[in-house]
Amino acid sequence: MKLGLQLGYWQRNADDATASVLAAERLGYDSVWTAEAYGSDAFTPLAWYGARTSRIKLGTSVAQLSARPPVTTAMTAMTLDHLTGGRLLLGVGASGPQVVEGWYGQPFARPLARTREYVEIMRKVWRREEPVTGDGPHYPLPLPDGLGKPLKLITHPLRPDIPVYLGAEGPKNVALAAEVAQGWLPLFAFPEKIEEMYGGALAGAPAGFDVAAMVTVVVSDDVRAALDGVKLMLALYIGGMGARHRNFHADIIGRMGYAEAAExxxxxxxxxxxxxxxxxxxxxxxxxxxxxxxxGRIKERLELWRKSPVTSLLVMGPRDEPTLKLVRDLVLG
Structure with a gap:
């Protein structure tokens, strides 16, 4: 099992996690990840940390589809991958209707089809085999009935096959990740239930497919207080991160067997x-x-994760080097 550090959103000047990232690299963490919603973007902090490191992989979890056309994300990914010596792991996701419609002012239509089309165009950009065209309904290239012509990326990518991960929660989205991506980024993973919930969706995944689960880690003798911290986060996501009749986070909790509780x-x-x-x-x-x-309790519960389809643990919470080392020893030792 590989180990990553999930930093989440960059919030303010004081939230420079360079010391944590350097510690994670020294300790042998495989990757570090940043996120975006409607505050900081995912790529700028990642470039900041990439410039200060040399080995650790750099992941977005996730860059939102509606924030950028697919060619823009492809250009940004290519540039960052080049500057960091081929260390980028590009996580993308459709987000939800509240953010897409409320923040980006775009319709939240057919997320599966949009995601497929988005990934296909990015791969065309990186391969540079021919000028990029797209005949799909979401990202037509060039724009029909306009003056544009198909273009080819000017810069040769360092890697024409930058790894793509999909942030996905529904079974159909997970199946799409297994089909078109190199990895899946589940936000909420219940290790004993993953096989039951997603076994069929993951059945077509290629060898080496990375299930990179984000997991809150709190090392504390006070289990009650630690659980309460997790519950505060869950209350926000289940209750407030979505519309009353369309909340993907509440839906996934329901599929875990807590539908009545989620409602x-x-x-x-x-x-x-x-x-x-x-x-x-x-x-x-x-x-x-x-x-x-x-x-001791964390070590015991880690066995449930080892028996699950999860192949990478992206830990949220630890920032100081002693805790990062303790987590490293528990997961990799």
Missing amino acids: HIQSLYLAGRKDEAFLAIPDELADGISLVGPP
């Missing part, structure tokens, strides 16, 4: 009863998607 949590949260929403989250759900507690 109840969302209703409480949207009614402004956030404390009650927090209390309504089952402990076993928070525990199942995280690794919390003293080192």
Whole structure:
């Protein structure tokens, strides 16, 4: 199992994680990942950390499709991959209708078809076999009935096959990742349930396909407090990160076997009863998607992850070198 450091969003000047990234590289972490929503972008912090490191791989989890046309993402990825000596892992995802429609002002239509078309165009850009054209309905190239002509990327990529990961939660999206990508980035992974939930979707994955699961890690003797931290995050995602009738995060919790709880949590949260929403989250759900507690407990629960389809653990939470070392020893030792 490989080990990565998930930094999430860059929030403010004080959130320069260079020291953590350098520590992770020294300790043998395989990768470091950044994210974006409607604040910081994913690529700029990654370039910052890439300029200060030499070995650790650099991942986006995820760059949002609606933020950039596919050729723009392909250009950015090619440039960053070149500058860092071929270390980029490009995670992309469709996001959700609230962000796509509310922030980018674009329709959230046919995310599966859009994702497929997006990845195909990026790969055409990197291969440089011919001027790039696209006859799909979402990203036609060149623009029909215009003055444009097909163009070829000016710069030769360092790698024409930059690894692509898909951020996906539904079974059809996961199946698409297994078909067109090199990896899948699940936001919430319950190791004992992954095979049941996604075994069929992952059946067509090629050899070496990377299931890179994001997991909150809290090393603490106070298991109750650690679980409560996970539950605070879950309350936000289940309750507030989506519309009442279209919340992909609540849907995935439902597929884990907590459909009634998810509906109840969302209703409480949207009614402004956030404390009650927090209390309504089952402990076993928070525990199942995280690794919390003293080192012995985390080591024991790691066995569930080793038996699952997960091949990379992207740990969220640890930033200081002693904790990063302890996590490294638990996962890789």
